[in-house]
Amino acid sequence: MINRxxxxxxxxxxxxxxYLNESGDLKKAETELMFSLQKSYDLYYYLLALLIEITDTHTRRLESRKAKLLPTDEDINPNTKLAENLFIKQLKSNEQFNKYVSDRPQSWEDHENYIRSLLEKILNSDIYAEYLANEVSDYDTDREFWRKVFKTFIYCEEQLDDLLEDDSLFWNDDIEIVQSFVIKTIKKFDPEKGANQPLLPMFKDEEDRQFAIKLLRETMFNVKLARDYIDKYAKNWESERIAFMDMIIMQTAVSELLAFPSVPINVTMNEYINIAKSYSTHKSSSFINGILDSIVTELKSENKLLKK
Incomplete structure (x- = not known):
């Protein structure tokens, strides 16, 4: 699930x-890296749990209406289609989901107002009206309902984004990525697999996990090598005048170019230029592009870019 x-x-x-804390502690840096990636994976389960919490809140509301002093016929005989949604029932019984949330507990209890507000939006929506009006009541209909709800009311929704950013600083940068994987998960659910429906793993494979660790190590080990290349082509800039983030981005890019022969040059270049656009100054991407392009040209001429 956690991509490169x-x-x-x-x-x-x-x-x-x-580097900001002037620490060269590799072990500490590795621990921090894996902790931050684990938090990204936590968010995946937290968002799946949100679907369950919305449904449970709706179910409790129906039960409380039945207990009113003077309940109406609608209170006594409510439409329970959402409460009995087959996709949610399968998700609630999922063994992988339940084990993870048991090992790493997370709760929406502190966000009751948000849950109630979100439920109201759903219940007053055309999506819900169409769902109730649909005489077909089957698994595909129930799953599709939640896919539409997630895309419409949860995906890239500003209030939720703000809430999640307040919950964890580690979630600032990966909310949109993780939400896209939740939508992917909903679409892949198969009723035939029951409680054994596989959820997305933390990493696609062991290679991606090793990519994370190796990229960090190679960058920390080869600071001088990368700086020498950067300084050579930043002739009009003293190292101290280059934005701190720009230097780190370029050092990491150079390390990836040299240490990962299976990653195409254009992929590495594009990825770090895009990172610069989001995390550094408005001129950084073009500056970094120029420096990296010159470094790549030299590395090629020296046969040091051994790409598969």
Whole structure:
């Protein structure tokens, strides 16, 4: 689930913090990197739990209406289609989900007002009206309902983004990425797999996990080598005048170019230029592009870029 785009961002953030604190502690940096990536994976489960919490809040509301002193016929015989949603029932029984939230507990209890507000938006929406009006009541309909709800009311929703950023500083940069994987997960749910429906792993494979660790190590080990290349082509700039973040981005990019023969040059270049656009000054991306392009040209001429 955690892709290399997010890995590169996290490595740069850890390096920024490490160098800013004038620490060269590799072990501490590795621990911080893996902790931050774990928090990204926590967010994946936290958002899945949000769907359950919305449904449970709706169910409790229906039960409380039945207990009113003078309940109406609608209170006594409510439409329970949402409360009995088959997709949510499968998610609630999912063994992988329940084990993870048991090992790493997270709760929406502190955000009851947000849950109630979100539920109201859903219940008053055309999506919900169409869901109730649909005479077909099956798993595909129930799953599609939640896919539409997530895309419409949760994905890139400003109030939720602010709430999540307040909950964890580690979630500032990965909310949109993780939300896209939640949508992917909803679409992949298969009723035939029941409680054993696989959820996305933290890393696609062990290679991606090793990519994260190796990228951090190579960048910290080869600071002087990368700085020599950067200084050579930043002739009109003294090192002290180059933005701190720009230097870290370029050092990491040079390390990736040299240490990962399976990663195409254009992929590495594009990824770090995009990071510069989001995390440094408005002129950084073009500056970094020029420096890296010159370094790549030299490395090629010296046969030091051994790409597969």
């Amino acid at each position: 785009v997010l890995i590169r961002i996290r490595v740069i953030q850890v390096l920024y913090s490490t």
